[in-house]
Amino acid sequence: MKTTASKTDSGWSISGSKTFITNGQNASVYIVAAKTNLAVAGSKGTSLFLVDGDTEGFERGQNLHKMGQHAADTSELFFDSVVVTEADLLGELDQGFLGLMNELPRERLGCAAIGVAHAEGALILALEYIKERQAFGAPIAKIQSIRHKIADMATQTELHRIMLEHYKKLLSEKKLTPAQASMAKYSSCEMECKVIDEALQMFGGYGYMQEYPISRFYVDARVQRIYGGTSEIMKEIIGKSIIGRI
Numbered sequence: 001m002k003t004t005a006s007k008t009d010s011g012w013s014i015s016g017s018k019t020f021i022t023n024g025q026n027a028s029v030y031i032v033a034a035k036t037n038l039a040v041a042g043s044k045g046t047s048l049f050l051v052d053g054d055t056e057g058f059e060r061g062q063n064l065h066k067m068g069q070h071a072a073d074t075s076e077l078f079f080d081s082v083v084v085t086e087a088d089l090l091g092e093l094d095q096g097f098l099g100l101m102n103e104l105p106r107e108r109l110g111c112a113a114i115g116v117a118h119a120e121g122a123l124i125l126a127l128e129y130i131k132e133r134q135a136f137g138a139p140i141a142k143i144q145s146i147r148h149k150i151a152d153m154a155t156q157t158e159l160h161r162i163m164l165e166h167y168k169k170l171l172s173e174k175k176l177t178p179a180q181a182s183m184a185k186y187s188s189c190e191m192e193c194k195v196i197d198e199a200l201q202m203f204g205g206y207g208y209m210q211e212y213p214i215s216r217f218y219v220d221a222r223v224q225r226i227y228g229g230t231s232e233i234m235k236e237i238i239g240k241s242i243i244g245r246i
């Protein structure tokens with residue numbers, strides 16, 4: 001993290017930038033993480049600030065062009081000596097990383113929920129299509145390899161739905177651990193992409209056409225394995241929680 005907040009007489013002055021911010025164009029208030037103590041390494045010495053969208057020195061960059069999720073905006077944000085008051089410090093000074101860590105399991109379970117719902121939706125589309133599409137005189141739903149693929153897709157969505165419902169309960173009881181949230185995010189988003197890929201395959205050439213909603217499922221899903229922490233980083237969190245830091 002390169003964005004810094006330096007102390008002024010009445011508050012803080014924030015300078016830096018951030019790429020890839022969901023709702024960056026539409027938001028009116030931003031939670032900004034900035035280094036407040038450069039003497040300590042890594043995530044330590046980070047604080048969180050509330051920044052109003054019309055504060056001088058704050059600028060929204062371009063709405064980035066994504067391959068999918070066109071209904072959501074993703075932006076660059078720039079901070080050029082943005083002055084905020086002491087009251088805009090969110091939580092304790094230098095403890096911002098802990099604040100982020102406390103909220104990340106909720107965000108990651110949200111990604112898992114999207115993943116499960118998205119896979120369930122793709123399965124419904126595929127089921128409708130294979131019953132109506134005829135090949136060699138019969139609906140393709142009669143082909144055994146297609147039926148087995150549907151069985152795998154349904155089994156995977158069911159398994160992840162059960163995990164999601166269990167973890168939602170743990171979250172509401174404030175018992176969901178960061179590792180469990182990472183397991184849910186990692187596994188559900190990987191599953192989502194595999195199920196949607198299989199579903200699209202069943203549409204043949206039409207699956208590649210934008211007029212068929214399954215093609216939108218495909219491009220919208222891909223980023224799920226990237227944002228909110230990549231699958232690789234999820235595995236790091238899970239691995240460290242099980243093996244410990246060596």
Ligand SMILES: Cc1cc2nc3c(=O)[nH]c(=O)nc-3n(C[C@H](O)[C@H](O)[C@H](O)COP(=O)(O)OP(=O)(O)OC[C@H]3O[C@@H](n4cnc5c(N)ncnc54)[C@H](O)[C@@H]3O)c2cc1C
Binds near residue numbers: 020021226227232236
């Ligand atoms: C559409 C979209 C919306 C986003 N919205 C937000 C938002 O609202 N707020 C926000 O803060 N961020 C947001 N992001 C940023 C997103 O969280 C990051 O892009 C993501 O965490 C990956 O970071 P990176 O792009 O820097 O990739 P990098 O960290 O450069 O990773 C590149 C590759 O290296 C791998 N890698 C990196 N480190 C390790 C490691 N230690 N072990 C194994 N593999 C590793 C990664 O898994 C990845 O495959 C958004 C991104 C996108 C694309």
